[in-house]
Amino acid sequence: xxxxxxxxxxxxxxxxxxxxxxxxxxxxxxxAPGHGTISGEYGVLAxxxxxxxxxxxxxxxxxxxxxxxxxxxxxxxxxxxxxxxxSTNLDIVLRQNNIKVRLDKERSDDVKLPSQATKTAxxxxxxxxxxxx
Numbered sequence: 001x002x003x004x005x006x007x008x009x010x011x012x013x014x015x016x017x018x019x020x021x022x023x024x025x026x027x028x029x030x031x032a033p034g035h036g037t038i039s040g041e042y043g044v045l046a047x048x049x050x051x052x053x054x055x056x057x058x059x060x061x062x063x064x065x066x067x068x069x070x071x072x073x074x075x076x077x078x079x080x081x082x083x084x085x086x087s088t089n090l091d092i093v094l095r096q097n098n099i100k101v102r103l104d105k106e107r108s109d110d111v112k113l114p115s116q117a118t119k120t121a122x123x124x125x126x127x128x129x130x131x132x133x
Contacts, residue, residue: 011066018070023097026069027076027084029054030061037080045081 001007017024031037033056035049048054054061069075074097080087094101 007064007066010064014067023072023074023099024067024069025074025076025090025093026063026067027079027088027090028061028063029079029081030056030077031080032056 014024031048031054033052035052035055038045038049040046042049063069063075074093076084076088076090076093078088084090
């Protein structure tokens with residue numbers, strides 16, 4: 001995170017989004033102490049378990065101070081893996097707020113997903129492929 005300046009870059013993106021009037025949605029991840037829901041060698045989650053990361057009630061499961069939710073923002077809990085859709089109510093919240101997810105690299109709409117998130121989004125939400133230009 002230090003090499004890529006992740007926190008400062010995230011802080012800038014969130015600040016610009018808020019300045020533009022964009023609703024900022026935080027999708028948090030946490031696990032019960034002991035990480036009993038993660039079994040065996042489960043990819044990156046094996047490291048999460050080994051390092052006792054994102055343990056509920058500890059700072060690692062909290063939203064960073066620099067991006068604390070503000071009025072009008074939304075916090076989604078329940079994330080238990082890499083996907084923000086699979087174990088949360090993110091899809092329902094997006095629908096209730098009339099936020100459409102579009103898989104279009106060329107145009108900006110309500111929500112833009114990086115390419116690695118598109119398969120997951122298709123499987124778990126009301127994603128629409130963008131119409132051809």
